[in-house]
Amino acid sequence: MAAIELNGLTKRFGESVTALRGVDLRVNEGEVFGFLGPNGAGKSTTINILLDFVRPTSGTARVLGLDAQHDSQEVRRRTGVLPEGYKVYDRLTARHHLEFVIESKETNDDPEAVLERVGLADAIDRKAGDFSKGMKQRLTLGMALVGDPDLLILDEPSTGLDPSGVQDVRQIVKEEASNGTTVFFSSHILSQVEAVCDRVGILRDGELVAVDTVDGLRDAAGTQATLRVVADGVTDGAIDAVQSLSGVSSVTFSDGVLTASVDDGAKMDVVTTLEDHGASVSDFETEEASLEELFMAYTGGGQ
Protein backbone atom coordinates (compact mmCIF):
# COMPACT_ATOMS: atom_id res chain seq x y z
CA MET A 1 0.00 0.00 0.00
CA ALA A 2 1.16 3.52 -0.78
CA ALA A 3 1.25 5.99 2.11
CA ILE A 4 0.27 8.75 -0.29
CA GLU A 5 -1.20 8.33 -3.75
CA LEU A 6 -2.16 11.25 -5.96
CA ASN A 7 -3.81 10.72 -9.31
CA GLY A 8 -4.35 13.58 -11.74
CA LEU A 9 -4.58 16.03 -8.86
CA THR A 10 -5.62 19.46 -10.11
CA LYS A 11 -6.52 22.53 -8.08
CA ARG A 12 -7.73 25.84 -9.41
CA PHE A 13 -8.38 28.86 -7.22
CA GLY A 14 -10.91 31.04 -9.03
CA GLU A 15 -10.53 31.72 -12.74
CA SER A 16 -6.91 32.69 -12.93
CA VAL A 17 -4.84 30.57 -10.51
CA THR A 18 -4.05 26.93 -11.23
CA ALA A 19 -2.05 25.71 -8.24
CA LEU A 20 -1.79 22.04 -9.29
CA ARG A 21 -1.92 20.58 -12.78
CA GLY A 22 -2.61 16.85 -12.92
CA VAL A 23 -0.10 15.69 -10.30
CA ASP A 24 0.50 11.92 -10.10
CA LEU A 25 2.62 10.74 -7.19
CA ARG A 26 3.12 7.63 -5.11
CA VAL A 27 4.96 7.80 -1.78
CA ASN A 28 5.74 4.39 -0.33
CA GLU A 29 5.11 3.35 3.23
CA GLY A 30 8.13 4.00 5.46
CA GLU A 31 9.69 6.36 2.95
CA VAL A 32 11.15 9.79 3.77
CA PHE A 33 10.00 11.94 0.89
CA GLY A 34 11.14 15.51 0.30
CA PHE A 35 8.64 17.70 -1.51
CA LEU A 36 10.43 20.61 -3.14
CA GLY A 37 9.56 23.54 -5.34
CA PRO A 38 9.93 27.28 -5.64
CA ASN A 39 7.60 29.65 -3.77
CA GLY A 40 4.07 29.28 -5.09
CA ALA A 41 4.73 25.93 -6.81
CA GLY A 42 1.83 24.23 -5.03
CA LYS A 43 3.45 22.37 -2.12
CA SER A 44 1.16 23.67 0.62
CA THR A 45 -1.88 23.25 -1.59
CA THR A 46 -0.97 19.57 -2.05
CA ILE A 47 -0.50 19.12 1.69
CA ASN A 48 -3.80 20.89 2.39
CA ILE A 49 -5.56 18.50 0.01
CA LEU A 50 -4.02 15.49 1.78
CA LEU A 51 -5.58 16.75 5.01
CA ASP A 52 -8.86 17.85 3.38
CA PHE A 53 -8.32 21.50 4.31
CA VAL A 54 -8.63 22.19 0.58
CA ARG A 55 -10.69 20.21 -1.96
CA PRO A 56 -9.21 19.35 -5.36
CA THR A 57 -10.88 20.62 -8.54
CA SER A 58 -10.30 17.18 -10.06
CA GLY A 59 -8.26 14.06 -9.44
CA THR A 60 -7.92 12.00 -6.28
CA ALA A 61 -5.74 11.87 -3.18
CA ARG A 62 -5.39 8.76 -1.04
CA VAL A 63 -3.58 8.80 2.30
CA LEU A 64 -2.67 5.61 4.19
CA GLY A 65 -5.01 3.75 1.85
CA LEU A 66 -7.91 6.07 2.73
CA ASP A 67 -9.72 8.63 0.64
CA ALA A 68 -8.41 12.04 1.70
CA GLN A 69 -11.87 13.61 1.45
CA HIS A 70 -14.29 10.94 2.61
CA ASP A 71 -12.08 9.52 5.35
CA SER A 72 -10.45 12.76 6.45
CA GLN A 73 -11.08 12.21 10.16
CA GLU A 74 -9.35 8.84 10.12
CA VAL A 75 -6.51 10.31 8.03
CA ARG A 76 -6.01 13.12 10.55
CA ARG A 77 -6.12 10.68 13.48
CA ARG A 78 -3.30 8.61 12.01
CA THR A 79 -1.26 11.54 10.70
CA GLY A 80 0.97 14.00 12.53
CA VAL A 81 0.98 17.41 10.91
CA LEU A 82 3.16 20.43 11.16
CA PRO A 83 1.24 22.91 9.03
CA GLU A 84 2.75 26.01 7.48
CA GLY A 85 2.24 29.09 9.62
CA TYR A 86 0.47 27.31 12.51
CA LYS A 87 -0.71 29.82 15.11
CA VAL A 88 -0.22 28.75 18.72
CA TYR A 89 -2.74 29.67 21.41
CA ASP A 90 -1.04 32.56 23.16
CA ARG A 91 -2.59 32.00 26.58
CA LEU A 92 -2.06 28.24 26.74
CA THR A 93 1.15 26.65 27.97
CA ALA A 94 3.21 24.15 25.97
CA ARG A 95 1.79 21.40 28.22
CA HIS A 96 -1.78 22.50 27.45
CA HIS A 97 -1.08 22.42 23.71
CA LEU A 98 0.14 18.85 23.95
CA GLU A 99 -2.67 17.76 26.27
CA PHE A 100 -5.12 19.11 23.74
CA VAL A 101 -3.66 16.92 20.97
CA ILE A 102 -3.26 13.92 23.28
CA GLU A 103 -6.96 14.17 24.19
CA SER A 104 -8.18 14.65 20.66
CA LYS A 105 -6.09 11.75 19.38
CA GLU A 106 -7.03 9.65 22.45
CA THR A 107 -3.44 8.64 23.16
CA ASN A 108 -1.46 8.45 26.38
CA ASP A 109 1.74 10.31 25.45
CA ASP A 110 3.65 12.06 28.24
CA PRO A 111 3.77 15.79 27.36
CA GLU A 112 7.14 16.18 29.04
CA ALA A 113 8.71 13.33 27.05
CA VAL A 114 7.40 14.80 23.79
CA LEU A 115 8.72 18.26 24.65
CA GLU A 116 12.04 16.71 25.58
CA ARG A 117 12.34 15.36 22.05
CA VAL A 118 11.85 18.80 20.54
CA GLY A 119 14.12 20.57 23.05
CA LEU A 120 11.35 22.41 24.86
CA ALA A 121 10.99 20.53 28.17
CA ASP A 122 12.27 23.49 30.18
CA ALA A 123 9.45 25.66 28.86
CA ILE A 124 6.66 23.15 29.49
CA ASP A 125 4.64 25.43 31.80
CA ARG A 126 5.28 28.70 29.97
CA LYS A 127 2.61 30.37 27.87
CA ALA A 128 3.17 29.83 24.15
CA GLY A 129 2.38 33.48 23.43
CA ASP A 130 5.73 34.37 25.01
CA PHE A 131 7.68 31.86 22.93
CA SER A 132 10.18 32.88 20.25
CA LYS A 133 9.44 31.93 16.64
CA GLY A 134 11.70 28.91 16.87
CA MET A 135 10.16 27.77 20.16
CA LYS A 136 6.69 27.96 18.61
CA GLN A 137 7.93 25.86 15.72
CA ARG A 138 9.41 23.30 18.14
CA LEU A 139 6.08 23.15 19.97
CA THR A 140 4.19 22.59 16.70
CA LEU A 141 6.59 19.81 15.79
CA GLY A 142 6.01 18.23 19.21
CA MET A 143 2.25 18.33 18.58
CA ALA A 144 2.78 16.54 15.27
CA LEU A 145 4.66 13.71 17.02
CA VAL A 146 1.84 12.89 19.47
CA GLY A 147 0.23 9.49 19.04
CA ASP A 148 3.05 7.80 17.13
CA PRO A 149 1.55 8.71 13.73
CA ASP A 150 1.81 6.40 10.71
CA LEU A 151 2.47 9.44 8.54
CA LEU A 152 4.22 12.69 9.41
CA ILE A 153 3.48 15.64 7.16
CA LEU A 154 5.82 18.54 7.79
CA ASP A 155 5.37 21.78 5.87
CA GLU A 156 8.61 23.74 6.15
CA PRO A 157 9.53 22.23 9.55
CA SER A 158 12.73 24.23 9.89
CA THR A 159 11.19 27.68 9.51
CA GLY A 160 12.50 29.94 12.26
CA LEU A 161 14.77 27.29 13.75
CA ASP A 162 18.38 27.90 14.75
CA PRO A 163 21.06 25.48 13.47
CA SER A 164 20.62 23.16 16.42
CA GLY A 165 16.86 23.16 15.84
CA VAL A 166 17.45 22.25 12.19
CA GLN A 167 19.62 19.38 13.38
CA ASP A 168 16.94 18.29 15.88
CA VAL A 169 14.40 18.10 13.05
CA ARG A 170 16.79 15.97 11.04
CA GLN A 171 17.30 13.66 14.01
CA ILE A 172 13.56 13.36 14.67
CA VAL A 173 12.82 12.60 11.03
CA LYS A 174 15.43 9.83 11.11
CA GLU A 175 14.06 8.40 14.38
CA GLU A 176 10.50 8.44 13.09
CA ALA A 177 11.52 6.80 9.82
CA SER A 178 13.41 4.09 11.65
CA ASN A 179 10.16 3.31 13.52
CA GLY A 180 8.41 2.81 10.19
CA THR A 181 6.69 6.20 9.98
CA THR A 182 6.36 7.66 6.49
CA VAL A 183 7.63 11.23 6.43
CA PHE A 184 6.46 13.67 3.76
CA PHE A 185 8.00 17.07 4.10
CA SER A 186 8.51 20.28 2.22
CA SER A 187 11.60 22.33 2.85
CA HIS A 188 13.75 24.99 1.30
CA ILE A 189 16.77 23.80 3.29
CA LEU A 190 18.04 21.49 0.61
CA SER A 191 21.08 20.22 2.48
CA GLN A 192 18.67 18.93 5.11
CA VAL A 193 16.48 17.30 2.49
CA GLU A 194 19.52 15.66 0.91
CA ALA A 195 20.63 14.34 4.30
CA VAL A 196 17.38 12.60 5.26
CA CYS A 197 15.27 11.86 2.18
CA ASP A 198 15.01 8.55 0.36
CA ARG A 199 13.46 10.33 -2.63
CA VAL A 200 12.47 13.82 -3.58
CA GLY A 201 9.80 15.26 -5.83
CA ILE A 202 10.24 18.64 -7.47
CA LEU A 203 7.14 20.68 -8.19
CA ARG A 204 7.28 23.60 -10.62
CA ASP A 205 4.29 25.77 -11.32
CA GLY A 206 1.87 23.04 -10.22
CA GLU A 207 3.55 20.26 -12.19
CA LEU A 208 5.73 17.50 -10.83
CA VAL A 209 8.86 17.81 -12.96
CA ALA A 210 10.97 15.13 -11.26
CA VAL A 211 10.58 12.30 -8.74
CA ASP A 212 13.67 10.29 -7.89
CA THR A 213 16.50 9.68 -5.46
CA VAL A 214 19.01 12.51 -5.33
CA ASP A 215 21.48 10.27 -7.22
CA GLY A 216 18.83 9.52 -9.82
CA LEU A 217 18.17 13.24 -10.27
CA ARG A 218 21.91 13.77 -10.79
CA ASP A 219 22.03 11.12 -13.50
CA ALA A 220 18.92 12.41 -15.24
CA ALA A 221 19.99 16.05 -15.09
CA GLY A 222 23.43 15.14 -16.44
CA THR A 223 25.08 17.61 -14.07
CA GLN A 224 28.85 17.42 -13.85
CA ALA A 225 30.83 16.82 -10.67
CA THR A 226 33.66 19.12 -9.63
CA LEU A 227 37.06 17.38 -9.61
CA ARG A 228 40.00 18.82 -7.71
CA VAL A 229 43.47 17.34 -8.29
CA VAL A 230 46.51 18.29 -6.21
CA ALA A 231 49.58 17.88 -8.41
CA ASP A 232 53.17 19.08 -8.87
CA GLY A 233 54.80 19.80 -12.22
CA VAL A 234 51.62 20.63 -14.12
CA THR A 235 52.69 22.17 -17.42
CA ASP A 236 50.59 24.27 -19.82
CA GLY A 237 50.69 21.28 -22.16
CA ALA A 238 49.14 19.08 -19.45
CA ILE A 239 46.37 21.61 -18.85
CA ASP A 240 45.67 21.81 -22.59
CA ALA A 241 45.51 18.02 -22.77
CA VAL A 242 43.01 17.88 -19.88
CA GLN A 243 40.97 20.62 -21.49
CA SER A 244 40.64 18.67 -24.69
CA LEU A 245 39.35 15.50 -22.98
CA SER A 246 35.72 14.68 -23.71
CA GLY A 247 33.37 15.10 -20.73
CA VAL A 248 35.66 17.70 -19.16
CA SER A 249 35.05 21.45 -19.01
CA SER A 250 35.91 24.60 -17.03
CA VAL A 251 39.51 23.60 -16.31
CA THR A 252 41.50 25.95 -14.08
CA PHE A 253 44.85 25.58 -12.33
CA SER A 254 46.12 27.59 -9.39
CA ASP A 255 48.20 27.00 -6.24
CA GLY A 256 49.02 23.45 -7.32
CA VAL A 257 45.34 22.46 -7.64
CA LEU A 258 43.68 21.67 -10.96
CA THR A 259 39.90 22.07 -10.87
CA ALA A 260 37.57 20.82 -13.59
CA SER A 261 33.89 20.01 -14.19
CA VAL A 262 33.71 16.37 -15.21
CA ASP A 263 31.19 13.76 -16.38
CA ASP A 264 31.03 10.57 -14.36
CA GLY A 265 33.32 8.57 -16.66
CA ALA A 266 35.99 11.23 -17.15
CA LYS A 267 37.46 11.54 -13.63
CA MET A 268 40.27 9.04 -14.02
CA ASP A 269 41.05 10.32 -17.55
CA VAL A 270 41.98 13.67 -16.01
CA VAL A 271 44.32 12.08 -13.47
CA THR A 272 46.02 9.77 -15.99
CA THR A 273 46.38 12.58 -18.55
CA LEU A 274 48.15 14.74 -15.97
CA GLU A 275 50.49 11.87 -15.09
CA ASP A 276 51.13 11.09 -18.77
CA HIS A 277 52.28 14.71 -19.13
CA GLY A 278 54.82 14.37 -16.33
CA ALA A 279 52.79 15.74 -13.40
CA SER A 280 52.93 14.07 -10.03
CA VAL A 281 49.44 13.70 -8.53
CA SER A 282 49.36 13.55 -4.72
CA ASP A 283 45.61 13.77 -4.06
CA PHE A 284 42.25 14.21 -5.76
CA GLU A 285 38.59 14.49 -4.77
CA THR A 286 35.27 14.92 -6.50
CA GLU A 287 32.23 16.78 -5.32
CA GLU A 288 28.89 15.77 -6.82
CA ALA A 289 26.32 18.39 -7.81
CA SER A 290 24.43 19.41 -4.66
CA LEU A 291 20.67 19.12 -4.43
CA GLU A 292 20.65 22.89 -4.61
CA GLU A 293 22.31 22.81 -8.04
CA LEU A 294 19.90 20.09 -9.15
CA PHE A 295 16.97 22.12 -7.89
CA MET A 296 18.15 25.05 -10.01
CA ALA A 297 18.57 22.78 -13.01
CA TYR A 298 15.00 21.44 -12.69
CA THR A 299 13.23 24.66 -11.80
CA GLY A 300 15.29 27.32 -13.50
CA GLY A 301 16.02 29.01 -10.16
CA GLY A 302 14.15 30.29 -7.14
CA GLN A 303 13.48 28.35 -3.96
Ligand SMILES: Nc1ncnc2c1ncn2[C@@H]1O[C@H](COP(=O)(O)OP(=O)(O)OP(=O)(O)O)[C@@H](O)[C@H]1O
Ligand atom coordinates in the same frame (compact mmCIF):
# COMPACT_ATOMS: atom_id res chain seq x y z
N1 LIG B 1 -6.65 30.00 -0.80
C1 LIG B 1 -6.08 30.40 -1.93
N2 LIG B 1 -6.71 31.27 -2.75
C2 LIG B 1 -6.15 31.66 -3.92
N3 LIG B 1 -4.94 31.24 -4.34
C3 LIG B 1 -4.26 30.39 -3.56
C4 LIG B 1 -4.79 29.93 -2.32
N4 LIG B 1 -3.89 29.08 -1.76
C5 LIG B 1 -2.84 29.02 -2.61
N5 LIG B 1 -3.07 29.81 -3.70
C6 LIG B 1 -2.18 29.98 -4.86
O1 LIG B 1 -1.79 28.71 -5.31
C7 LIG B 1 -0.43 28.72 -5.75
C8 LIG B 1 0.36 27.67 -4.97
O2 LIG B 1 0.48 28.09 -3.62
P1 LIG B 1 1.11 27.18 -2.46
O3 LIG B 1 0.89 27.89 -1.17
O4 LIG B 1 0.57 25.80 -2.60
O5 LIG B 1 2.66 27.19 -2.86
P2 LIG B 1 3.92 26.63 -2.08
O6 LIG B 1 4.66 25.74 -3.03
O7 LIG B 1 3.53 26.02 -0.78
O8 LIG B 1 4.77 27.96 -1.85
P3 LIG B 1 5.76 28.44 -0.65
O9 LIG B 1 7.09 27.76 -0.89
O10 LIG B 1 5.86 29.91 -0.90
O11 LIG B 1 5.13 28.08 0.64
C9 LIG B 1 0.06 30.15 -5.55
O12 LIG B 1 -0.09 30.83 -6.77
C10 LIG B 1 -0.89 30.70 -4.51
O13 LIG B 1 -1.04 32.09 -4.64
